[in-house]
Amino acid sequence: MANLTRRKLLQYAGAGAAAVTMSELVSACRVSSSPSSSPSSDGKIIDTITVGSTSVVPNLDPYHALDIWSIAMGLVGLERLIQPSDTGALEPWLAESWSQPDELTYIFKIRPGVTFWDGSPLTMEDVVFSLARNLDPASQANYFFAQVKSFEVSGPNEVTAHMNSPMPVFLNGLAYAAIFPKKFVLAQGANFGTPAGKTQTVMGTGAFRVTSFTEGQGITATRYKNYWGPKPAMENIDVQFITDPQTLQLAFRSGAVDWTPGVPVDQAPQWQAIPTATVKFSAPLTSVFLGFNVNKPPFNDVHVRRAVAYCCDNAAMVRALLHGHGLPATTIVPAAQWGSAMTEEQALQAYAKLPSYPFSISKAKQELAQSSQRNGFTATILVPNVASYYTEAALAISQNLKQIGITLNVQTIPFTEYVTHYRLHDQLIYWLLSAPDYSNGADFPLAFYPKAGVVVNAYNEADYINPKVDALLNAWPSARTTAEQTNIMLDVLNIAQQDLPYVPLWWESVAMAIQNKYAYGGTFNALYIQQPWYNRISAK
């Protein structure tokens, strides 16, 4: 699958997006000595793990490349201050603890004794430099630092971040700021992070030292002997870019690839049939849904939108196209995305109380008959060519719509072209997909529903404005407990399901495959790209 859109994120106008309640603020001080995903200390050392990447990594500096693959593969050697656990809680990495004395200040205690691959020590100046360079608007990661005023060295092992206004998901966003040595970055200039074969263009503190980065080909990394953290179970990591899914499968079959997190979910049965493969699926966290421009005909009439919703047979699409590796969606927020607030089952129970539109052609006809488009109409939907089953699903929906008199033309276009359209908000109906940024149910509503997102380059594709929803979203940061936060978001989803600016289709899983001779510890988390995933791989 090509670079799945990262996710649409917080309105930079700072309409108060909170992912941390007051009680969590107080308990934000954490002390720990090593990352939670520690390698198994069974002792058996693997020589090389070959990773199959289905996308070419263009650049290892998040400043220039923030796509899933560049972030995930760069993680072998480039570390951050904080990492998410499988439940979404934030855990120490280079920062061994942090505190938030007030809404606008974060203090990080950086662990001592960390060195870069060339042996030079990690200094606080390096940390501040690495974080502050993302304040440059040209950095792709700038979005996650939108409310930051400055970073400063505040002690021998301490760095402080000052905000202009509260930004509760700031800590989550630190996943996108890798820590580099200032001297090296400045010396490399424009070449930093670029693929230059065996010439070194990147330097980090991580467990593996990048030894080569070849354009269009792959990344090789070898274990850094003086790494501060636990010794990994392998000596070398070899990332190979194999963009053709058939070739990736054959490479895996022949034993040339050991692990890949890029198994296309619609090809899962083929992979599961490989005798040497163990296939694992994440919780369904990628949300796929339709969007409408709610201000322009023909979709400015809620009856028309409901008619479309009734024509979507979500359960059938999950069964036939995803082979069951997903769930039919009743809202745009995956039931598994609520982290510690609700389990997936609890979320599904809560969702059962929300307005829903189970597949029914007769109800669709009824809705259309009540609408301003009684005689049907023609529209075009642009689908990105990242996965053939998106086009197949759009065609299935189109076939159902034909039965009620709506002609929906499905056009599959390259991903870059698709991105241009949804950024410009220039369509009447959209095919939308959203991968999670973190485990919190507020993630997607904060992007797709608020008034502040109704601008070009922001993610309220539907141009949907509802003052009640905005009031709820603005009240959310000051909610005192997690339960209150959750209820506010459920209220938002309730209104959204009535207004239907977006029609939820399904939540899909991400799939990985690993050779049977290796073990992948724990469950496969869709947020693996923010964790030292190599620590989960060990020899059996």
Added chain:
Amino acid sequence: MSNWGLIQFVLRRLAIAVVLLLIISFAVFTLLDLAPGSLEQILLGPTPATPGALAAIRKEYHLNDPFFLQYLIWLKGAVHLDFGRSVVSSGPVISAIGGGLSVSLFLGIYGFAIAILLGVPLGILAGVKTRTAIDRAAVGLSVVGVSAPAYASGIYLLYIFGVWLGWFPVYGAGSGFLDRLWHLTLPAVALALTVMALVLKLTRAAMINALDQDYIVFARARGVPYRRVLVVYGLRNALVPIVTGAGAILGYMLTGAVLVETTFALPGVGALLVSSVTKKDIPVVQGVAVLLAVIIIVVNLLTDIVYVLIDPRIRFSRGRA
């Protein structure tokens, strides 16, 4: 064939080449500008962008300048062999192309060698023994080869020789001469299969035509040994059309192997071109377009020089027979 004639010929061709390159680069630049998608969005990546960031990018990449001026800025750099930096990777375009070129040259020449070393002898055989079982079998097999799309035949080869028999690696270009030879064998075969029929039938037709000439009959009548008739009288005269075809095929092998490159995960020039067009990575597309044009021009020039070597009737200068 005079040396001065040769030099004049090459100089004339180089002058034409420069004009061609200007036209091609300008045409590609224009088409890319017209293509959907926007450069800024690619540079800004997947996160929402502030107006300040957009403005900064527009300034740095001269997107506010008039179209023709943007082209001239590119041209100025290109003349100094500075093709700028890739929009996607930020690395120099030259190094992206250089990496791709080394793989594509190896693959193209390897595939060409296989196509010629198999296709020409088989074509001669078919041409000499027309309408026999050998002829029909050779032509039939090659047509099967050319009818199967490179993608499909590539996957078959991969499965049989890479996975099932395990004789060859399944992907990648390898490093070092021998390793690369091993890695690129299956892709080269896949590539050769796509043009084998052409080589074979071209050779066959040229041989039939040559063997039909009166001087062949006369040579046989004079008692010249059959083998000598075949090679010196027959093949030598059939070579001009074969060389023409081979030149075009070499050009295609070096520039058009994108399906094979994708199937075998080879970081060649074809795959680079397709991905940079999709991502609207203008500096890379311009650089690759110029490179491909240069390759075709050089191959055509070499073909023309080879003509003179094999056929004394062809001269470089005009008018002198």
